[in-house]
Amino acid sequence: HYNYLSGVQADESRLLIWQAEQPAPKSPRILMLRNINFIIPAGADSYTVEGISDVVGANTTNLGQTEQPEGYGWRIFPHMHELGSAIQIEVLRANGDQECLIDVPKWDFYWQGHYWFEDPIKLYSGDRVKVTCTWDNSRENQVIVNGRQLAPQDRGWGEGTLDEMCLGFLVMTDF
Numbered sequence: 001h002y003n004y005l006s007g008v009q010a011d012e013s014r015l016l017i018w019q020a021e022q023p024a025p026k027s028p029r030i031l032m033l034r035n036i037n038f039i040i041p042a043g044a045d046s047y048t049v050e051g052i053s054d055v056v057g058a059n060t061t062n063l064g065q066t067e068q069p070e071g072y073g074w075r076i077f078p079h080m081h082e083l084g085s086a087i088q089i090e091v092l093r094a095n096g097d098q099e100c101l102i103d104v105p106k107w108d109f110y111w112q113g114h115y116w117f118e119d120p121i122k123l124y125s126g127d128r129v130k131v132t133c134t135w136d137n138s139r140e141n142q143v144i145v146n147g148r149q150l151a152p153q154d155r156g157w158g159e160g161t162l163d164e165m166c167l168g169f170l171v172m173t174d175f
Contacts, residue, residue: 026173033131033168042152045138073121079167094126133166
């Protein structure tokens with residue numbers, strides 16, 4: 001995301017592209033977990049929402065829930081912005097079991113990235129994958145802009161630095 005809090009600067013992004021000698025045996029896809037329907041109240045020191053996606057036989061999107069075919073989960077990417085305090089992603093198995101894929105009890109915006117599993121996670125039809133996001137919107141946890149700490153205000157989903165997100169991405173391939 002671009003941060004326009006201190007004005008607009010030129011984009012200095014670069015892109016490196018290379019062609020593989022052979023195609024990958026299986027094409028990866030992304031299972032996106034999200035909740036876009038939230039407002040974090042100003043002053044709330046612990047506000048939590050969940051987003052759930054189903055693993056089924058076809059790809060569809062409806063009201064922020066994504067359905068994905070069965071397959072292997074290879075890596076995971078949790079994502080929130082500056083007010084995030086904790087994020088967890090887990091599999092809710094069709095048989096009632098639960099399996100934690102990632103748990104970040106002390107979120108730091110600067111630590112986000114892709115995390116690879118030691119062994120791929122198998123996701124079957126009927127499984128659900130849940131992201132749980134918690135934010136701290138207290139006065140003490142506000143962003144400092146130009147040397148001044150901002151006052152708390154209601155925050156919701158958005159692309160800006162002062163907006164928030166509740167996202168998780170799971171990179172998958174077919175079995």
